[in-house]
Amino acid sequence: MTGRWRGPGLPGRLGEPGPRTDRGRLLLVLLLAAAVTVFTATVPLLRGFFDLRVYYGTVHTWVHHGGRIYDYRVPGTAYGFTYPPFAAVAMLPLALLGRTAAIVVSLLVNLAALAVVLRVLAGPHRRRHGWYRWALCLCLLALFEPLRDTVSFGQVNLVLLALVLGDAWLLASGRGRWAGAGIGLAAAVKLTPALFVGLLLLAGRRRAAGTATAVALAATALAAWADPAASRFYWTEALWDTGRVGRLDYVSNQSLQGVLARLGETGRPLWATAVLLTLCVWAWRARRAVAAGDWAAAFALTGAAACLVSPITWVHHLVWLLPSFAVLVRAGHPRVAAALYAVLCTSVVWLWFDDASGLDGFLGGNLYTWISLGLLLGLPVGQSRAPRFPLARSTSATAPAPSPDSPATTAVPDQSESSSGATAAATGVADAAGREECGRSPSSEPTGSTRPSAAKPQSSRERASSYTVNPPPA
Incomplete structure (x- = not known):
């Protein structure tokens, strides 16, 4: 049995503040x-x-x-x-x-x-x-x-x-x-x-x-x-x-292993333990979301968990967090979503590019990791009942009310693949409102630094040849 796509869409009031006329809006x-x-x-x-x-x-x-x-x-x-x-x-x-x-x-x-x-x-x-x-x-x-x-x-x-x-x-x-x-x-x-x-x-x-x-x-x-x-x-x-991918302690690596590497802890047992605990939390929360029919939160939690447990999660991998912001908006927390989104626009972690030691480096240099972890632990689940998908495919938007001769029955969802059409509807979520803009400075570091280039092998754009423009003859 399948359902109809009924994602929550964009927030209903997004864009209402501001100019009232089309000309004013176009100018803005x-x-x-x-x-x-x-x-x-x-x-x-x-x-x-x-x-x-x-x-x-x-x-x-x-x-x-x-x-x-x-x-x-x-x-x-x-x-x-x-x-x-x-x-x-x-x-x-x-x-x-x-x-x-x-x-x-x-x-x-x-x-x-x-x-x-x-x-x-x-x-x-x-x-x-x-x-x-x-x-x-x-x-x-x-x-x-x-x-x-x-x-x-x-x-x-x-x-x-x-x-x-x-x-x-x-x-x-x-x-x-x-x-x-x-x-x-x-x-x-x-x-x-x-x-x-x-x-x-x-x-x-x-x-x-x-x-x-x-x-x-x-x-x-x-x-x-x-x-x-x-x-x-x-x-x-x-x-x-x-x-082969890059330095584990490089500030762009916003995964759990990146945090441990910047602390000087490179042992695999500690990282494996952190990954196992994270996956247990993910499984527990994802099952709760699935049981509540909150597929949006289930997919958002999976994206956040994937960013945390991957050995290397460069900043550009964090596009998997986008569904989480939309879930926050849908659950009635647009200000939280806007604040977290704004932080991920700032490139703030690069302030600790040279030195991530100390308490400030531990907190600030790993800030994107803390956001991913916070979303995994605190993302609201079970709050998508309004856009919930019907268990049976129907041309009608609502089911007929039960009559006294035919009392209502409670459908027991089948756990097979076809039991509910909402599995991946997880991502039918809203764009977060009130996002803010900001940014920092650049780098040619291939893993995404916004710092100026450093004189080391990782900062290579200035020294790269034109080989890929004019490859040598065979």
Whole structure:
């Protein structure tokens, strides 16, 4: 039995304050757009599409020069490809493009993914919000540090989020036959989204979980067929070498392991214990959310938990927190959502780029981690009864009232995949109102620093050659 997509959409009063006329509203939007543009252009926040350079150089080396996927390094740096082999297979179209064309395609793909995310989050009543509210929303989103870094790095986070939310829409709209495929593809590209398979299992969505697992395994097998040596190297060596990704104690690593590394605790047992405790809290809270029919909170909790338990969670990975802000708004806490969102626009953690020691470094240098942990522990659950999904598919918005001859019965939800169409409706949540803008200074650090470049191998954009623009002849 399936339900209809009835996400809570945008807050009902978002955009009502301000000019009353269309002309005044257009002027305000233009001013805000100009301010965001000037901010982006004058405060050097652009990352030089560093991660896209990694993808581009890896694929071109592999396809055109017979190189190996995991041997490539961006010239002048120690950074190369760190994703599972299927990610390289999925990026093969880059082999047909020049570098400028690859940047254009990256921008278009990210914009399309953002459109999908916003469409799913807004629910079926997205048109009622009007151009004014959507314009304000886009201006605010442009200031969100994880989002702007995803775009300017040429990263794939938005695409993965769109794939997961696509499954949400499929399950909630009664098109659940292929539900789970998006999560499976996302997990084959990056391992972090695999935690959503665990959510499907907790929710009793065995068919969707099976589909996600099968798709991930099929994609992994395809990559093994395309390049057996690369697959063998990744799963036996590269996966376990976090040094290939970056320094664990680097301030951009806002995961639990990043916190421990900055404290000088690099032992795996302590980190494993912290991860286990976090997953126990996540399972407990996610089950409560599922039992209450609060799928939005369940998916938001999963995104926060994934950011915490991943060995490395760069700042741009924190786009997985967006559903949490919307859940806060829906639950009647817009000021809390706005405050947390504003903090994630500030790049404040970079104040402790050079030295995260002391109490101030422990609190401030890990502030994004504390936000993720706070959301995992305190996000309201069981408060989405109003947009709850009907258990049975129906053309009517409401069920007929029971008659004395036919007393009402209580439906016992089936725990199979088709029992409720709301599994991934988790992300049918609202955009947080009252978000604020701010920002800091730049860096070419490939992991997302907004600090000026440091004279070390990680800060490499100035020294990188034009290899990926004009690759050497075979």
